[in-house]
Amino acid sequence: MKIIxxxxxxxxxxxxxxxxxxxxxxxxxxxxxxxxxxIKEGTELGKEAKTYMDKGxxxxxxxxxxxxxxxxxxxxxxxxxxxxxxxxxxxQAEVLDKALTELGDKIDYAINVxxxxxxxxxxxxxxxxxxxxxxxxxxxxxxPKKEGVCDTCGSELVLRDDDKPExxxxxxxxxxxxxxxxxxxxxxxxxxxxxxxxxDMKDVFAAxxxxxxx
Ligand code: ADP
Ligand code: AMP
Numbered sequence: 001m002k003i004i005x006x007x008x009x010x011x012x013x014x015x016x017x018x019x020x021x022x023x024x025x026x027x028x029x030x031x032x033x034x035x036x037x038x039i040k041e042g043t044e045l046g047k048e049a050k051t052y053m054d055k056g057x058x059x060x061x062x063x064x065x066x067x068x069x070x071x072x073x074x075x076x077x078x079x080x081x082x083x084x085x086x087x088x089x090x091x092q093a094e095v096l097d098k099a100l101t102e103l104g105d106k107i108d109y110a111i112n113v114x115x116x117x118x119x120x121x122x123x124x125x126x127x128x129x130x131x132x133x134x135x136x137x138x139x140x141x142x143x144p145k146k147e148g149v150c151d152t153c154g155s156e157l158v159l160r161d162d163d164k165p166e167x168x169x170x171x172x173x174x175x176x177x178x179x180x181x182x183x184x185x186x187x188x189x190x191x192x193x194x195x196x197x198x199x200d201m202k203d204v205f206a207a208x209x210x211x212x213x214x
Contacts, residue, residue, distance in 0.1 A: 001026060001080040001212065002105070004087070006182055007113035009171045010123035010163075011197045012204060014136050016113060017084035019205050024212070027076050030084040033134045034067055035059060036160075040131055053162050056170030058088055058178060065095045072099075080108075088179045093186075110186035111208055113197035117172055124168045128157035142201065 001024060005013035014030060021028035035053060038046030045067075049059045058064075068086050071077070087093040100106050115123070126139045130150035137144045137157060144151050162171065186192040195207040 001109070002100075002107050003080070003082040003212075004107055004110040004186070005082065005084045005113065006110055006179070006186070006192075007197060008115060008117065008120055008175045008179075009168065010120045010127065011113040011115040012123075012201065013084045013113055014134075015142070015201055016111070016204055016208060017082045018135075019201075020082045020208065020212070023209065024080070024082075026080045026082055028084060029068070029071055029077075029081050029086070030134065031059075031064055031068060031086040031088075032084075034071070036131060054167070056162055056167040056174060058174060061089055061091050061095075064088075065092055068092075068096070069099055087182060090178075090181055090185060093182055107186070107189070107191055109211065110182070110189075110192050111211070112183055112186075112192060112194040113204065114194050115197040119198060120172060121165055121168055124163040125159075125165060127160065127163050129160050129163075130155050130157055 003020060003026075005017050007013050014032075017028045017030065020026070035046065035049040039050050040046070045063065048063065052059045064086065068083075072081060087096055096107075123138065126141070128137045128139060128144070128148070130136070130153060132155035133150060133153040135150050135152045144157060148157050149155075150157055161167070183192060193211045195204055195211070197204055
């Protein structure tokens, strides 16, 4: 099963993608996590990506597409995957579509996690991320057991640089201009499914499994 998560930054794509990956035993691939791991390791890719990410801008398609295509060509992706944060532009979606078509394959579901802009700033300012294992929490809605410490790996939780309110506004503008058109793109391919992302994360997941189990 090949799944794409769509939605504004902070809509809950990563939260749901992790649950999907666990339940359906497919890898969770987040381009944001790949960039953050490169930043942490100090690679050239990380240094370049950071200049865009810190401003709330998208990393250029040429860089992002190559990383994603290399990742989905790996053995563990044979039976499918859930993509979180890719594609984010129409050209990225077209490249992925072409690569899959050449393999006689296609995306099965594009799940749009729908959350209005009004809720997003709160979601992002309360988000705490573990840069070691990629786990995500929310200080009010989904708190870790011990404040500031990752339940999964015990590392320190941080407010991401790009989750500060001034950057979030830019990211929302970029989302509306460059990523939202993907809703029409995947509607035209008959794979778009929209779920209400404002309800409890367990209820969002129940709506998603109902779609995937049909
Ligand atoms: P995205 O991957 O779309 O950027 P995340 O999955 O990281 O979003 O979620 C953004 C923030 O909102 C996180 O702090 C997360 O814990 C929280 N969150 C996710 N889903 C819900 C939900 N259904 N209700 C409340 N908060 C949520
Ligand atoms: P995320 O973790 O998905 O919120 O992504 C964090 C940041 O990484 C984004 O704001 C972008 O700067 C960059 N990024 C992640 N995925 C992509 C992508 N598919 N295309 C371009 N930039 C991306």
